[in-house]
Amino acid sequence: MFLFGLDIGGTKIELRAYDADMTECLRMRIPTPKDSFDNFIDAVVNIINKADVTLKCKGRVGIGIPGSESQRDKTIFAPNVPAIDGRVIRDLIESRIERPIYIDNDANCFALSESKNDELSSSDHVLGLILGTGFGAGLAIKESCYHGANNMALELGHTPLNISAFEVLSKDKEAPLLQCECGAVGCLDRYLSGTGFEDLYEYYYKERFSAPEIIEAYHNNQHNAVTFVDRFANLLSCSIAPFINAFDPDVVVFGGGLSNFDAIYPLLNERIDSFTLSRDKTPYLVKARYGDSSGVRGAALLAKPL
Structure with missing residues (x-):
């Protein structure tokens, strides 16, 4: 078989x-x-x-x-x-x-794939977030997918920016209002994706680079890239915090092309506490075990x- x-x-x-x-x-x-x-x-x-x-x-x-x-x-x-x-x-x-x-x-x-991972065997609630062409999410509870009443649970990419995210985007410059493929304006899909990463950099610095090029510039300690990644880490942290509050996962696992930016995980893990409710154990934010x-x-x- x-x-x-x-x-x-x-x-x-x-x-x-x-x-x-x-x-x-x-x-x-x-x-x-x-x-x-x-x-x-x-x-x-x-x-x-x-x-x-x-x-x-x-x-x-x-x-x-x-x-x-x-x-x-x-x-x-x-x-x-x-x-x-x-x-x-x-x-x-x-x-x-x-x-x-x-x-x-x-x-x-x-999320289902990552929940069936020996390293997460003690994690019954796995929130999977995909930072790819768009921003997607899934929730596996005891190795089963959660679907909701209409098979549309966890369509988090079509959640609008929250006020904290808007403030992060508005620092030093008016926040960009980007239109989503679904027709709405301000969906997280347009900001937290790999495409959004590139679009936001272009908006703030008037130069178009690919995500790998921006990441390389960050590793080379170029000022614009370092400043931008700091803003993006804040944006990502405060945008996913409401979902951590809502679903209370054991672990948050990231996939998609942008998840390969290893240096972002320490930035997220050191900030997420400041955006979420106090809890016995803050979920750890990690890269997918099975990658792409x-x-x-x-x-x-x-x-x-x-």
């Missing part, structure tokens, strides 16, 4: 296959069709069929999406993937690959028989 995990992103679709012991056996990646629904379905079906042929079996399929599937009519909410936003994907994929699929939010998959593969690993775990 093989478990196939698919991670659907705004730019790529990644498939990884695992055996029963969750040892990775296969990895494939293709571009995400952005505008054509038919091309998207074809791409997903083709990559699954290719994995079947390569491993000489029909794998069990779990899919992580940057959004949610309606329990009522199976439509997908995924503003960052226009090809499938508002459409039904389950029925077409299942009919063409001739087996059931398991769909969940990509951040839930990430954690979301796709969690998607595969969706398909694992109970």
Whole structure:
């Protein structure tokens, strides 16, 4: 038996296959069709069929999406993937690959994967935050994803900036009001993501650099980068503090491209107490154990028989 995990992103679709012991056996990646629904379905079906042929079996399929599937009519909410936003994907994929699929939010998959980690075996409440193309979140409670009444729990990326975050952004300059893909203004998705990291730097310093370039400048002790990272650490800390107050996790695990900025974790851990309510034990903020593969690993775990 093989478990196939698919991670659907705004730019790529990644498939990884695992055996029963969750040892990775296969990895494939293709571009995400952005505008054509038919091309998207074809791409997903083709990559699954290719994995079947390569491993000489029909794998069990779990899919992580940057959004949610309606329990009522199976439509997908995924503003960052226009090809499938508002459409039904389950029925077409299942009919063409001739087996059931398991769909969940990509951040839930990430949290699920990190909760099934021997190093976190004493942590029953794992809050996963993804700092990627957008800002996503998932909550695993005793190694099970929390979904809410409408499969839309933990859509924290579409939470508006709080007053503390607005004050951080307003220091020395009027705060930027950025429009989200969902149509609203001020969503955390536009500020706490890797894209937001780059956009905010450009707003304050009138120069466009990639996140890795800004991070390199920070490590080289360049003034603008050091000042900006200090502001961003404050912004991230005060933005996630209400979620720590609300969900009271044992640990907060970060994934996504920006989570690879190792130097930010000491900054977050030394500040988070000042933004959260007093508690017996403040959750530790850590980098994902399984790195960039954690979301796709969690998607595969969706398909694992109970």
